[in-house]
Amino acid sequence: MSTVILLLVTGLGLGALYFLIASGLSLTYGLMRVLNFAHGIFLTVGGYASWWIAVRLPLPDPWRFLVALLGCLVVGAIVAAAVEVGLIRPLYRRHIEQVLVTVGLALAFTALVQGTFGADPISYPAPAWTQGVTQLAGANIPNSRLLAIAVAAAVFLLLSAFLRFTRWGLIVRAGVENRAMVSALGIDVQRAFTLVFALGGVAAALAGALGALYFGNIDPERGTATLIFAFIVIVIGGLGSFTGSALAAVVVGLLQQFMNYYSSVYWGFSAAGDLSVVLLLAVVLLWRPQGLLGRSVG
Amino acid sequence: MLGRVRPGRSAVAATAIFAVLAAIPFVDFEIPGLFNGLLSTPGTLQLLALCATFAGVALSYNLLFGYTGLLSFGHALYFAAGIYVTDILLTRYHWALAPALAATLAVGIALPLVLGAIALRVSGIAFAMVTLAFAQAGSILVLDNPGRLTGGEEGLGLDVTHIPDLLIGVLNTRYLYWIALGYLLLTFVICWWAVNSRPGRVWQAIRENERRVEVMGLNPFAFKLLAFTLSGFLATLGGIVYLLLLGGATPEVTTANLSLALLLMVVLGGAGTLWGPALGGALYEYLDFRLLKLSSSSQVASLPSWLQAPLSQPLFILGTVFILLVFFFPGGIAGITGRMARPTRSPTAGTVADVPPEVAR
Amino acid sequence: MSTPIATRTVLEIKDLQVYLGESHILQGVSFEVPAGGVTALLGRNGAGKTTTIKAILGLVGRKGSIRLADRELVGLPTHEIVRLGVGYVPEEREVFSELTVAENLKLAERGTKPRYDLVFEVFPELEQRRAQAAGSLSGGQQQMVAIARALLNENQIILVDEPTKGLSPLMVGKAASALKRAAEAATLLLVEQNLQVARTLAEKVVVLDEGRVAYTGRVADLLADPALARRYLGVGGSR
Numbered sequence: 001m002s003t004v005i006l007l008l009v010t011g012l013g014l015g016a017l018y019f020l021i022a023s024g025l026s027l028t029y030g031l032m033r034v035l036n037f038a039h040g041i042f043l044t045v046g047g048y049a050s051w052w053i054a055v056r057l058p059l060p061d062p063w064r065f066l067v068a069l070l071g072c073l074v075v076g077a078i079v080a081a082a083v084e085v086g087l088i089r090p091l092y093r094r095h096i097e098q099v100l101v102t103v104g105l106a107l108a109f110t111a112l113v114q115g116t117f118g119a120d121p122i123s124y125p126a127p128a129w130t131q132g133v134t135q136l137a138g139a140n141i142p143n144s145r146l147l148a149i150a151v152a153a154a155v156f157l158l159l160s161a162f163l164r165f166t167r168w169g170l171i172v173r174a175g176v177e178n179r180a181m182v183s184a185l186g187i188d189v190q191r192a193f194t195l196v197f198a199l200g201g202v203a204a205a206l207a208g209a210l211g212a213l214y215f216g217n218i219d220p221e222r223g224t225a226t227l228i229f230a231f232i233v234i235v236i237g238g239l240g241s242f243t244g245s246a247l248a249a250v251v252v253g254l255l256q257q258f259m260n261y262y263s264s265v266y267w268g269f270s271a272a273g274d275l276s277v278v279l280l281l282a283v284v285l286l287w288r289p290q291g292l293l294g295r296s297v298g
Numbered sequence: 299m300l301g302r303v304r305p306g307r308s309a310v311a312a313t314a315i316f317a318v319l320a321a322i323p324f325v326d327f328e329i330p331g332l333f334n335g336l337l338s339t340p341g342t343l344q345l346l347a348l349c350a351t352f353a354g355v356a357l358s359y360n361l362l363f364g365y366t367g368l369l370s371f372g373h374a375l376y377f378a379a380g381i382y383v384t385d386i387l388l389t390r391y392h393w394a395l396a397p398a399l400a401a402t403l404a405v406g407i408a409l410p411l412v413l414g415a416i417a418l419r420v421s422g423i424a425f426a427m428v429t430l431a432f433a434q435a436g437s438i439l440v441l442d443n444p445g446r447l448t449g450g451e452e453g454l455g456l457d458v459t460h461i462p463d464l465l466i467g468v469l470n471t472r473y474l475y476w477i478a479l480g481y482l483l484l485t486f487v488i489c490w491w492a493v494n495s496r497p498g499r500v501w502q503a504i505r506e507n508e509r510r511v512e513v514m515g516l517n518p519f520a521f522k523l524l525a526f527t528l529s530g531f532l533a534t535l536g537g538i539v540y541l542l543l544l545g546g547a548t549p550e551v552t553t554a555n556l557s558l559a560l561l562l563m564v565v566l567g568g569a570g571t572l573w574g575p576a577l578g579g580a581l582y583e584y585l586d587f588r589l590l591k592l593s594s595s596s597q598v599a600s601l602p603s604w605l606q607a608p609l610s611q612p613l614f615i616l617g618t619v620f621i622l623l624v625f626f627f628p629g630g631i632a633g634i635t636g637r638m639a640r641p642t643r644s645p646t647a648g649t650v651a652d653v654p655p656e657v658a659r
Numbered sequence: 660m661s662t663p664i665a666t667r668t669v670l671e672i673k674d675l676q677v678y679l680g681e682s683h684i685l686q687g688v689s690f691e692v693p694a695g696g697v698t699a700l701l702g703r704n705g706a707g708k709t710t711t712i713k714a715i716l717g718l719v720g721r722k723g724s725i726r727l728a729d730r731e732l733v734g735l736p737t738h739e740i741v742r743l744g745v746g747y748v749p750e751e752r753e754v755f756s757e758l759t760v761a762e763n764l765k766l767a768e769r770g771t772k773p774r775y776d777l778v779f780e781v782f783p784e785l786e787q788r789r790a791q792a793a794g795s796l797s798g799g800q801q802q803m804v805a806i807a808r809a810l811l812n813e814n815q816i817i818l819v820d821e822p823t824k825g826l827s828p829l830m831v832g833k834a835a836s837a838l839k840r841a842a843e844a845a846t847l848l849l850v851e852q853n854l855q856v857a858r859t860l861a862e863k864v865v866v867l868d869e870g871r872v873a874y875t876g877r878v879a880d881l882l883a884d885p886a887l888a889r890r891y892l893g894v895g896g897s898r
Contacts, residue, residue: 035423091624091625097628099426100624101621101624104619104620104621106558107555107558107613107616107620108608108614108618109617111608111611111614112611114611115608115611170758170765170766171766173755173758174766177755177757178755181755182766184716184738184741185738185808186741186742186769187738188736228554231431232427232431235420235424235427235431271438271441271442274438275439278434281431285416285417285428289420
């Protein structure tokens with residue numbers, strides 16, 4: 001029983017990371033119809049920025065971690081906004097070229113990080129309490145997982161509130177449906193694009209910093225590796241659906257965690273979780289191509 | 299179904315080029331700066347053979363992306379399948395060459411057929427991500443080394459017992475070179491035929507406007523699946539050649555990086571043209587090889603360290619070149635020369651005016 | 660109805676060219692819209708009426724000159740054009756189905772004093788249904804929202820594209836009277852296939868045929884001449 005609890009929480013923790021990186025992708029795609037392949041670099045930026053700040057800050061924990069976290073959020077927002085203004089905006093409406101450019105950026109940036117900091121994972125100075133465990137129904141839950149879940153839940157609530165109650169949130173919700181009409185109402189949609197991109201960058205940077213706690217280190221390839229799962233999450237959840245990506249992230253995280261564990265225990269094969277996620281994707285596509293909460297393509 | 303295929307001047311030019319390429323092992327010719335020593339040395343022939351193989355694989359991807367307009371991010375899977383299936387059958391199960399090749403070719407048809415049937419349920423960006431997911435599954439499978447078949451991270455060296463002596467050994471590189479060239483010629487001919495045939499015209503129509511194809515009473519799904527399967531099959535074929543050239547399989551060929559590199563090659567050369575992607579593929583492989591040497595050379599070592607870091611990474615240069623390419627030369631190499639030849643299109647073609655207004659959706 | 664003397668022009672279009680793909684949809688359209696009242700833009704299907712509207716708004720690439728009371732619109736992005744005082748009631752209504760009626764209206768707010776009193780006076784039903792998701796409204800009610808969006812702000816001109824399309828006769832009447840109210844405060848450029856509505860609302864008419872202006876004049880004159888009407892509108896005179 002305690003194993004199940006542990007798997008449940010760690011699966012939710014993984015789902016939390018996926019949600020953080022998928023939420024930005026989901027909004028960006030829904031509003032701009034851009035598949036941002038470079039979204040993974042925001043995660044990498046978040047991880048490396050928080051590490052870089054943390055090792056240089058002579059503060060005690062938890063302040064050191066909090067400052068590093070805030071710093072990486074700022075860096076994530078700036079980098080994301082810069083990418084949008086510099087690379088995406090000039091290619092407005094040329095969707096294929098936008099995708100291609102983000103592909104080039106992803107490759108170049110990962111290589112740059114690799115060249116500057118090395119290809120090997122760098123261990124992360126995590127605050128002591130995140131390395132501890134909490135007792136929950138007989139299971140020892142790593143605190144880093146609980147932190148990830150708490151942060152992801154908070155982000156979900158904040159973003160939902162933003163979408164529901166603010167004017168820019170209204171613009172984003174309308175723009176996801178019909179962005180040409182939004183500009184025909186006199187609204188500069190481009191600014192919404194930059195905003196959404198920046199929000200996505202912040203969420204992904206968070207995922208990078210939390211992932212550093214989760215795995216105990218940072219490495220240049222993690223952004224791209226997690227990004228692929230984020231893509232799967234938003235297709236399963238439904239392209240452009242914010243709540244869909246949250247739901248799918250939870251499902252994928254749990255599935256992956258449970259399957260990986262049981263398959264390695266019973267079959268000595270530890271990748272069944274990852275494969276079953278792909279299988280889930282195939283099943284969803286065959287049964288409901290628009291995803292769980294996506295709109296039927298007309 | 300074949301339609302009228304008229305060989306013209308370009309066919310003569312293509313034949314001449316292939317004849318020249320085939321003759322390379324016989325001539326004492328040097329291109330200093332580009333290649334070390336004579337072109338006919340085994341080392342250079344090996345590189346040329348790799349370039350030819352990648353050119354062919356790029357052409358196979360061009361069929362899918364350039365002509366039919368299907369943006370797949372997982373094409374490397376079929377290339378990798380050609381490599382690994384052959385390698386496993388020969389090395390782990392000690393099959394003879396002919397049955398191993400036959401089995402691999404069968405996989406080369408069945409795999410893209412099945413995966414394509416699923417992936418094509420969606421289109422556009424969703425399709426791209428699904429193909430990426432499938433390729434990633436392949437990558438995971440290979441790395442996980444189930445039943446010790448794939449060799450995991452270390453890869454799988456090829457057991458050459460059943461390979462004819464003619465193809466083994468440094469001195470026989472020329473035969474592998476000719477096989478690679480033959481593969482390139484084959485993909486070139488198939489692509490050229492396909493493009494000029496009825497399915498080929500439907501593919502291009504699908505790329506332009508899928509709705510119109512439906513209205514004409516044709517089934518786009520069937521044609522897209524055909525393109526997907528054919529291009530996957532050609533990639534698998536290229537994988538077999540690649541395996542023979544390198545004598546082993548490594549998991550790098552299953553990564554998303556290679557699929558993305560294929561995209562890069564095709565865009566670099568010029569998507570939707572015939573010889574552009576072939577050139578792009580050859581150029582990419584050549585650059586990849588040379589940049590590796592360049593990054594560890596003395597010139598780079600003498601640069602300030604902040605410049606050195608990015609330049610020592612081939613992917614950084616390629617990624618940056620790619621970005622610049624998309625901004626300034628969206629037609630790739632072929633586009634540059636093509637535009638100089640035929641500047642007769644409507645003044646707003648390719649601009650915002652061309653995109654159907656989104657208000658009536 | 661006596662013809663008001665046109666004192667000024669609110670919209671002046673000169674040699675408007677629009678390409679969609681390889682098709683040359685508008686091949687040099689030129690006309691003027693006088694200030695005040697309603698100008699109808701008529702023509703057969705495919706003549707380029709909707710494209711003209713979209714060109715004014717900058718929703719399609721265009722060449723030529725479009726002047727809104729001395730401001731050149733060609734070259735400006737859509738949202739800037741709209742902010743100069745251009746209202747838009749699109750052909751497919753294009754209300755945001757996931758948003759409520761109130762949210763749809765809120766989004767359309769441009770200035771500091773949105774005229775909700777006017778909107779709810781003309782469309783009392785919308786006030787009742789403020790919290791309802793726009794996607795669950797009937798076609799006629801969605802059309803009300805679309806027109807209300809244009810009424811909310813002070814506009815120099817409102818571009819209205821086939822507002823009565825697909826509506827029941829009762830709703831057609833409601834839409835027409837709402838547009839009449841709108842025309843009291845702003846100039847209207849009205850694309851319509853329903854000639855009855857066009858005749859009721861408009862004084863002047865511009866007829867497009869195959870991407871060019873084929874006829875301008877008074878609505879009454881055009882519809883009184885069956886041969887002319889048939890040639891340009893594909894129908895025989897009054898319906």
